[in-house]
Amino acid sequence: MTFAHHKGGTGKTTSCINIAGFLQKKGEKVLVIDCDPQANATSGLGINPDECSVNMYDVYMNAFEGFPDVSIKDIIVETESGISLAPASLDLVGVEPYLYSIDDRLTVLKESLKPVENEYDHILIDTPPSLGQFVLNGFIAADRIIINLDSGMFAQKGVDNLKAIFEDIKEITGRRKSADMAIVTKTGDLHETKSSFQEIALIIKKMLKAAGEDENTEREKEIESMLSSFAGRTCSVPYDYNIIKAQLKGLPISHLFPDSPAAAAYREIAEIISVW
Numbered sequence: 148m149t150f151a152h153h154k155g156g157t158g159k160t161t162s163c164i165n166i167a168g169f170l171q172k173k174g175e176k177v178l179v180i181d182c183d184p185q186a187n188a189t190s191g192l193g194i195n196p197d198e199c200s201v202n203m204y205d206v207y208m209n210a211f212e213g214f215p216d217v218s219i220k221d222i223i224v225e226t227e228s229g230i231s232l233a234p235a236s237l238d239l240v241g242v243e244p245y246l247y248s249i250d251d252r253l254t255v256l257k258e259s260l261k262p263v264e265n266e267y268d269h270i271l272i273d274t275p276p277s278l279g280q281f282v283l284n285g286f287i288a289a290d291r292i293i294i295n296l297d298s299g300m301f302a303q304k305g306v307d308n309l310k311a312i313f314e315d316i317k318e319i320t321g322r323r324k325s326a327d328m329a330i331v332t333k334t335g336d337l338h339e340t341k342s343s344f345q346e347i348a349l350i351i352k353k354m355l356k357a358a359g360e361d362e363n364t365e366r367e368k369e370i371e372s373m374l375s376s377f378a379g380r381t382c383s384v385p386y387d388y389n390i391i392k393a394q395l396k397g398l399p400i401s402h403l404f405p406d407s408p409a410a411a412a413y414r415e416i417a418e419i420i421s422v423w
Contacts, residue, residue, distance in 0.1 A: 148271055148327075148420070149285035150293050155276035157295040158332030160187045161390055162413070163273040164230075168399025169410075169417035171229050175268040178223065181235035182256070182285060183275040189234040192226040193397020196236040199224070204238035210255045211245055219259050228402050231267070239281070246280040253316075256284035269420070278312055286316055291327040291423060294378060327423075329378035330416065333386045380419065384412040 150163040164179060171177045181188040182203055186196040196202070205217035219233060226232050246252040260270065274285040286292060313324045387409030393400040400410045 148291040149289035159295040168401035180233040184239035186235040188273040257288040326378040331383040
């Protein structure tokens, strides 16, 4: 599954590593693939990007002549949490110019995952805050797509941009892609994860309040329609400082603060994902 949003600060990487944590706690075999040059998923799982001799840069560049033959299996490291990791580094910024030079640039990641796709119960792909080649590769490689939104109203524009990207993918590849889940983060004390109209309405009210807008029926209906048409399911995660403390320790919240509010939300989301 691929986690994506073109804007930073939406909780995308946080959701990726914390959902991975609860899936691992369930006894599932989990691989996180960091496709973001910022390498936040790598450091968030306790691995120093600068200490990895090979990483996702090498896996991507394996698609081009003249570069070392490095497989995804060659770069995977085991983390303290028990989650396997394909790390990233800042070197990844050098990949995109090469990708634009080849016709099959959208499937490089998908092809690279073939050696491990049957070895893990779940593969979670973290992508950078952009609409570039890493995100498109993540969409094509994924069976499921999870979009993160923060509780500000600018999330609506982000959804519209991502819808346009999904349409572009359909036009280019003939394959329809859509979001299977939207996770709204930093929602105050709200941590319900069911997608009933009433619960989505609460999320909408939080979004309106965060944006300083008056709550009105027409505006609420507009956003409710946007969320329900964009994703198969909408979940939410409250702001929780324990997430930051866990990341500083290089562990998911499931492994350090499993009884915290955000942990409860991510645990329920992981339960949904585990039966996909």
